[in-house]
Every structure is written in C-alpha cells, then in structure tokens.
Amino acid sequence: MKSTIIAPSTPFLKSAMALLRISGDKCIDIAKDFLHLKSPKPRYAYHTRFFIDNKEIDDVIAIYYKAPKSYTGEDMLEISFHGNPLILEKAINALIKYGCEYAKAGEFTKRAFLNGKMGLEQAKSVELIINANTEKALENALALLKGKFSDYIENIRKAFIHIIANLEADIEFGYEDIEPLNINDIKYELKILKDNLKDFYKKLGDSSYLYDGIKIAIVGKPNVGKSSLFNELLRKKRSIVSDIPGTTRDYVEDRFELAGFPVKLIDTAGIRKAYDPVEAQGIELSIEHIKQSDIVIFVVDVSNSLTEEDFYIYNLVKSLNTIFVLNKMDIGINEKTLDFFKENVIIISVREHKNFDILTKKILDMLSLTEDTIYVSKRNKFLISNAITALENALEQNSMEIIMLYIRESLSYLEEILGLITDENILDEIFSTFCIGK
Ligand SMILES: Nc1nc2c(ncn2[C@@H]2O[C@H](COP(=O)(O)OP(=O)(O)OP(=O)(O)O)[C@@H](O)[C@H]2O)c(=O)[nH]1
Ligand SMILES: [Mg+2]
Incomplete structure (x- = not known):
C-alpha cells in the first residue's frame, strides 16, 4: 500500500x-x-x-x-x-x-x-506557474498546463504509430495477398511529418530566458557610456557616471523587465591596461561576465576613432552573441569607426535617449524571442531535434526494416518528452525542484 x-x-x-x-x-x-x-x-x-x-x-x-x-x-x-x-x-x-x-x-x-x-509536460508546468515572475512567463506556463506543447507532440506520436502499424503489417504479411506498401508512399508521409516537426521546432524558445531571465553584460573600454546606458535601460541612477575614465571598478548588476522577460543586466569596469591592482581585478571580472552572458552589449564611442583597447575587446566578443552599440552619436559620427563595424551596429545616444527601441528589439531578435514562441526546456528542445534527425536518417534509407528502426528511434524521443518512457531517477529529479505541498 x-x-x-x-x-x-x-x-x-x-x-x-x-x-x-x-x-x-x-x-x-x-x-x-x-x-x-x-x-x-x-x-x-x-x-x-x-x-x-x-x-x-x-x-x-x-x-x-x-x-x-x-x-x-x-x-x-x-x-x-x-x-x-x-x-x-x-x-x-x-x-x-x-x-x-x-x-x-x-x-x-x-x-x-x-x-x-x-502528462509529464503538464506536471512540470505546475512548477513554472508557481515560479513565474512576469506576466508573460505565467501565460506560457498556463498554456503548457493546458497542453499547448504536449498535445502537439501527442498528435505527432499518433501519426507515427499509424505509420508503424502499416509498416509492421507489411513486413509481417507482405508475402500474402495484401497489396505491398510502396516505399515512396511511406517516405512521403514521413517527409510531411518531418517538415511539420521542423516548423514546430522553429517556434520553440528556451524557457530559461523566460523563467531564469536573460543575462546581459555591458562591456567596452572606459568612458564610452556603459554605466550611462545601464542606468538608462534600468530607468534609474544605479551606477555611477562620470567623465573620469575608470569610474566603474567593480561590476554592478540589477534586474529589469524587457517585453515580459526578466533581464539581469550587468555594468562592468571599462577594459584597459590597468596599473592599479583593484582596477585590474574589476577588469578580470568584466571578462568573466563576457563569457557567462547570453548577450554582450559592446559599447564604443562613435564620435571618436577606435583605439587599441576597442580592438582588443572586439576580438574578445566578436564570435559571441554580441550587439555592437555605437554611443554618443549626438556629438558626432567618426566615419572610420562606423566603417569598421559596417551595417551590423546600432547607433545610439544615451544622452538624447536615441534608438533604444531598436536596441531592445535587437535583444529579443538575437535570442529568437517572438510573439508566438512556445517556451520549453532545453531538454525538450534537444529531444525534438533528435527526433527530427532520426526522421531525416529514415528518409535516406531504402529498406523498410531500417526505415522502421529510425522511426522507432524518433518516436522514442517524443515518448520521452511525454513521460511515457522515464525511469524513477529522472522523475525524482524533475519533481524535486517543486515546492513542498504541490
Ligand atoms: N555626449 C554624450 N555623452 C555621453 C553619452 N553617454 C555617456 N556620456 C558621457 O560619457 C561620460 C562617461 O560615461 P560613463 O557612463 O560613466 O562611462 P563608462 O563607460 O561607464 O566609463 P567607466 O566606468 O569609466 O568604464 C560621462 O560624462 C557621460 O555623461 C552620450 O550619449 N552622449
Ligand atoms: Mg562605468
């Protein structure tokens, strides 16, 4: 009992x-x-x-x-x-x-x-409902509870099972008087399923952005306006601003909400060759934050020529999820500086609050966060992409038996999402993050 x-x-x-x-x-x-x-x-x-x-x-x-x-x-x-x-x-x-x-x-x-x-997805969404910090996060959790995600996976699973049943009948009784299945017909059905799953995959966003938040670090050399931009995004005077280079020595962090997403924003010490050991430690932390952020905002002074420090930071951030922000456009635009970055920049003025709408849109675009995105866990996204790959493999085969193996593999990923194949350990881990009494 x-x-x-x-x-x-x-x-x-x-x-x-x-x-x-x-x-x-x-x-x-x-x-x-x-x-x-x-x-x-x-x-x-x-x-x-x-x-x-x-x-x-x-x-x-x-x-x-x-x-x-x-x-x-x-x-x-x-x-x-x-x-x-x-x-x-x-x-x-x-x-x-x-x-x-x-x-x-x-x-x-x-x-x-x-x-x-x-279902497992609905069970997990109960936790998301309790932990949602923004209206948008709550809305997504409620949609998941109603089965927005799992109903879709369940329908695809039914389609799979239908194909498997037909294939099995063909393999088992193929030599009797039943009309044999045409491999191209099967592939046609599989291709529709694969395209369907692929389109669905595009709509999926990483739920950690919605529930844990987006981590954004503002970096650049001293005096380019990082702290000014930080304060402007937060709409409060949180970080000290001055015209003395090296004002911010330790990092400063605060949270704000951007289009329903919780954002953890970090203002960092300007990166340069520091002779002062305290400043040097601050700079080390700036570099650490660059590595750990979902998005890096690299700020440059567009009214001036680029310097060695700008190039140094550019090399640190160029292959990351970086938004290049050219600040102080109100003073003037240095053509050479602009040319270096080409079109891929946002030119702003913190002082005149210019082009902030473009900047915030860019943040959302960069992480593919659109209106109709369904936010699910990294694990579920990964399982769906595995299911797609297995279907792609199936489509390349010409033997019914091998196609069947790949279909079964693909199906197993979807069944894992639905919680139809789980072991006690996975379940314990999933539910242990809940609160007591739920
Ligand atoms: N004209 C103009 N000045 C700006 C703008 N943004 C910031 N500044 C000024 O630039 C100077 C440096 O600003 P901060 O925000 O302290 O710069 P920082 O990048 O944080 O500098 P460090 O903390 O030293 O690395 C201040 O005098 C700001 O008022 C802008 O858009 N236009
Ligand atoms: Mg500063």
Whole structure:
C-alpha cells in the first residue's frame, strides 16, 4: 500500500488561512478520527473541527476528494485551518504519529502524473506557474498546463504509430495477398511529418530566458557610456557616471523587465591596461561576465576613432552573441569607426535617449524571442531535434526494416518528452525542484 502523504500547501506564516493537503488511503480514516466525519460526501465543504485525541484544536473547512477524481488521483483531503503555524504544526505532528508521511517536494504532482491525471509536460508546468515572475512567463506556463506543447507532440506520436502499424503489417504479411506498401508512399508521409516537426521546432524558445531571465553584460573600454546606458535601460541612477575614465571598478548588476522577460543586466569596469591592482581585478571580472552572458552589449564611442583597447575587446566578443552599440552619436559620427563595424551596429545616444527601441528589439531578435514562441526546456528542445534527425536518417534509407528502426528511434524521443518512457531517477529529479505541498 502506498503511503499517505501530508504537507501544507500554503507558506508556514501567520495568515488568514492555512491549507493542509493529504493524499492516500488513510484519508477516510483521518476524516473519521480527526474531523469526526463518518462518511464524508466527496467534493463537499464541511465546516467542522479538527480534533487530536478528541481535543478540539481548530475550527476548519474540510473537503474530501474520492479517488480517482482528485488532483493526485488518490483519495485526498484538503483542510483549511486558521493561519497560525502553531496549529498547523500540531495537526501535522499528530497525523505523522497516525502513520502519514511528510510529502517530498513535488510529490503530490508526481503522484498525479503517475496516476495518469496529467502528462509529464503538464506536471512540470505546475512548477513554472508557481515560479513565474512576469506576466508573460505565467501565460506560457498556463498554456503548457493546458497542453499547448504536449498535445502537439501527442498528435505527432499518433501519426507515427499509424505509420508503424502499416509498416509492421507489411513486413509481417507482405508475402500474402495484401497489396505491398510502396516505399515512396511511406517516405512521403514521413517527409510531411518531418517538415511539420521542423516548423514546430522553429517556434520553440528556451524557457530559461523566460523563467531564469536573460543575462546581459555591458562591456567596452572606459568612458564610452556603459554605466550611462545601464542606468538608462534600468530607468534609474544605479551606477555611477562620470567623465573620469575608470569610474566603474567593480561590476554592478540589477534586474529589469524587457517585453515580459526578466533581464539581469550587468555594468562592468571599462577594459584597459590597468596599473592599479583593484582596477585590474574589476577588469578580470568584466571578462568573466563576457563569457557567462547570453548577450554582450559592446559599447564604443562613435564620435571618436577606435583605439587599441576597442580592438582588443572586439576580438574578445566578436564570435559571441554580441550587439555592437555605437554611443554618443549626438556629438558626432567618426566615419572610420562606423566603417569598421559596417551595417551590423546600432547607433545610439544615451544622452538624447536615441534608438533604444531598436536596441531592445535587437535583444529579443538575437535570442529568437517572438510573439508566438512556445517556451520549453532545453531538454525538450534537444529531444525534438533528435527526433527530427532520426526522421531525416529514415528518409535516406531504402529498406523498410531500417526505415522502421529510425522511426522507432524518433518516436522514442517524443515518448520521452511525454513521460511515457522515464525511469524513477529522472522523475525524482524533475519533481524535486517543486515546492513542498504541490
Ligand atoms: N555626449 C554624450 N555623452 C555621453 C553619452 N553617454 C555617456 N556620456 C558621457 O560619457 C561620460 C562617461 O560615461 P560613463 O557612463 O560613466 O562611462 P563608462 O563607460 O561607464 O566609463 P567607466 O566606468 O569609466 O568604464 C560621462 O560624462 C557621460 O555623461 C552620450 O550619449 N552622449
Ligand atoms: Mg562605468
């Protein structure tokens, strides 16, 4: 028999109410012994009391959900107490003494998945809903919960299974009086599937940008206006600006929201040959941030000629996800400086707030973050790209048996996404990032 798990679903703080969730076979006995409800009607809110050894500890609202019609698919009880952690602690201790177990992080949702109440993708989106920090992140998580991503994968899986069934019939009974399958017909169907999957893949974005945020570092030589740009993007005076080169010596970081994406913006020390050891350490950190960022904004003073320092930094950043920003256009444009970068630049003036709309659009374009992007995990993107490659391999073959092998391989990646092939370790890892009580 599976254990009966309990956990508070609300934070352990003083509040108006606190919700205790219980899932497992003991629910009916708990209702009888702790709530004095003999045979509770499912989905009915009972105003009753919680008793420990027949001593009343709180006035509560209790709802009983009968398996399988509950969140986890098991018998469940949800009890609303008054929001004092002392009361909740008493109740939890008594229930643990009674034989319940304190739930692990994500265990309710894991049980929901194992009992077929939701697919793996939907189960994971529950965590995203709880952790979303922006409106856009929440919207994406809700769409995933409704199956926007998994329904599509499920349909492709059905198409695969249909093809496999036909192929199997052909391989098994091919010599009897059934019309043999034409390999080109199979390939035609596979090609449609592959193109379809490829188009879908293009719509997928990396969910870490939406949930963890985009990390952007502003770099350049001293005095080009990095801190000014940093403050302007944040719309507050966070970093010190002055006309003395070497003003920023340590890095400064802050967050802001860009088109619904949380952004971690980092202002760095101007990179140059430093004689001062403190400044040198700051410069080392600047270089470190260049390596760790999703996007680097390389700032140059467009009113002046480029110097050795500019070229040095250019070489550090040219092969990365870099946006070349030429600042101080209000003073003038040095043609040679402009020519060096050619078209691939954004010319701005922080002082006059010029061309910031172009800069922000460029950030989103660079990471392919469009309006209809569906944000999924790196792992899922990777599995879909594997599924596409296996289909491409299938299309190059001329033997039905080998084509079949590749189709099965491709299908296995999609089934991994849907959680149809998973081992306990993977599941534990996925659900361990959840909060307790969910
Ligand atoms: N004319 C003009 N001046 C600017 C512009 N942006 C910044 N400045 C000025 O350039 C000087 C340097 O600006 P900062 O933002 O401190 O430059 P920085 O790149 O952070 O410099 P360090 O911290 O020393 O590396 C300040 O006097 C700013 O007012 C601009 O768009 N136009
Ligand atoms: Mg600065």
